[in-house]
Amino acid sequence: xxxxxxxxxxxxxxxxxxxxxxxxxxxxxxxxxxxxxxxxxxxxxxxxxxxxxxxxxxxxxxxxxxxxxxxxxxxxxxxxxxxxxxxxxxxxxxxxxxxxxxxxxxxxxxxxxxxxxxxxxxxxxxxx
Numbered sequence: 001x002x003x004x005x006x007x008x009x010x011x012x013x014x015x016x017x018x019x020x021x022x023x024x025x026x027x028x029x030x031x032x033x034x035x036x037x038x039x040x041x042x043x044x045x046x047x048x049x050x051x052x053x054x055x056x057x058x059x060x061x062x063x064x065x066x067x068x069x070x071x072x073x074x075x076x077x078x079x080x081x082x083x084x085x086x087x088x089x090x091x092x093x094x095x096x097x098x099x100x101x102x103x104x105x106x107x108x109x110x111x112x113x114x115x116x117x118x119x120x121x122x123x124x125x126x127x128x
Contacts, residue, residue: 006111006112006115007021007024007025010097010111013111013114016103020100020102021093024093024097028093028096031091033086035064035065035079035082036053038082038086038089039082045074049071049073053068053071056070094111
């Protein structure tokens with residue numbers, strides 16, 4: 001059985017609808033800390049380098065990290081590390097749904113607990 005994400009679980013349980021999840025995911029993406037800012041905060045890139053990357057990125061479909069590697073400012077391992085840091089800074093979907101008024105804190109905690117238990121049971125059934 002394929003593992004599902006928490007948002008899909010909430011939809012399946014009729015806690016929220018697809019539009020609520022879509023809106024929350026869009027808000028989550030908008031609040032995602034840009035890789036360039038993370039690189040600045042961690043003193044991996046200078047302000048000048050970030051602006052050079054952004055200028056080179058303008059008008060292309062290339063990602064910030066891709067341009068940074070092409071310009072020799074970062075290597076792929078550094079880009080991966082920045083993505084890992086970015087993931088830790090991303091607001092949780094459940095917290096955004098609470099903020100949006102689509103779910104209350106108590107229901108969120110209950111659903112998270114149920115989801116974690118579901119995830120544990122699915123993992124155990126895969127191993128046997």
